[in-house]
Amino acid sequence: MNEENIDLSGQVGVNLREIRKNKRMSLEELANVSNVSKLTLGKIERGETNPTVNILWKICRGLNIPLVSLLTFEEHTEVHRFGSEYQFAGHNNDWFVEPLFKTHGSEWYRGCIEPNSKYSECHLAGSEEIVLVLNGQLELKVGEKCHQLNQWDVIKFKGEELHTYINRSNEKVHLMLSLTYTTP
Known part of the structure; x- marks a missing residue:
């Protein structure tokens, strides 16, 4: 597959439909368990919309699957260029995550949090997340505990x-993220 010809929204739709059908779920059933409207789910499956990362996480929690399941492409060698257009944005466009790789139960992402903004999330039960700060300073609140992280932490x-990822600076903070699931 030529990286210039990747249609991420279309692939997400194809993968979503396949996973939903394999689980023998209707769009309505998925809408009920994910809190995403049936109309939105249909548009995603048809590749008519580019869903936000928030919507994708809701769908994944409803299906009890890792996010990368919706983003998988069949490739043996993958190159992901920095600054590519294949990003999913948070609700206020202050958080961006770019899916990179899936390897043996782990997912890899490149993330960016905009200046003076924050983004909150939680993942499937049994998941473990690793975050590497590539530049700047990041405050990461996990549960009730806050961690101040600097470049390379x-x-x-x-x-x-x-x-919650919190960027209190006036510069973008770039991250590498890894999610590992007990059931890939």
């Missing part, structure tokens, strides 16, 4: 716990 925590 790495943190590992239970991904199922509510966690």
